[in-house]
Amino acid sequence: MAMPGHPSPEEVFERVRKKIPAISLATVYKTIHTFLDSGTFGEVSIHHGSLRVDRNNRPHHHLVCTRCKSIIDIDDADLEPVRLRKSLPGGFRVQRYAVEILGLCAKCIARSQTHPEM
């Protein structure tokens, strides 16, 4: 929890090692998952693990199901433009932005009613 930024498991491992030299990478992974499951912290992207191609070359955003990870495109025009209230940290040159709307898709809502345990 003391680590700044958005560390990878490997980085957490290197850091924790300084305090607990005998710790293993597997334990770091297991512990990270315990915290993720409990919601103590999150992960930067729900889609790490495998590359996913996005053929839609119009400006658009994503509806992402937090349960089944499915993705639905929504057109940029369906969203009011995103506006900043403050200027960004010095020297960052914006190219574009993408909004990720997280929630449950219809299928997963239906499934959670018939199989609440899943």
Add this chain to the structure above:
Amino acid sequence: MAMPGHPSPEEVFERVRKKIPAISLATVYKTIHTFLDSGTFGEVSIHHGSLRVDRNNRPHHHLVCTRCKSIIDIDDADLEPVRLRKSLPGGFRVQRYAVEILGLCAKCIARSQTHPEM
């Protein structure tokens, strides 16, 4: 290009295989990278490949450098609330949203001036 959705390399491989049974997964990866590099299409998340922990449990968004992949948090309060112009596809239950602002960080801008080839 004919595939709907946001396929993984494995899914592209299975599909292309029907037309070209002898194709290998390595060729699919190489071809996907050719298209990604040329900008023909994009990828859903720039952060696939490795898990990244996000300890910031306040609502916030990310500034992401497309070159070095570094991440800077920006507070939700620094953004006007995101608004929809249309209702979402049937039955999607929104939990939260996250804005990803993509661009170049100050370091990478500086570096591209001294080492334009990198």
Add this chain to the structure above:
DNA sequence: ATCGCTGCAAAACATTTGCAGTTTG
């Protein structure tokens, strides 16, 4: 005695690379 946590090693995935042969222009 049981439960949960650990390290280790191996397994399971995901992706990249070197290389030699083939195709294309």
Add this chain to the structure above:
DNA sequence: CAAACTGCAAATGTTTTGCAGCGAT
């Protein structure tokens, strides 16, 4: 012929798993 593309197999990188031991309840 040169350049680009291919399959294969091996190498890399990331994450998970089985298992036996250990400590706390």
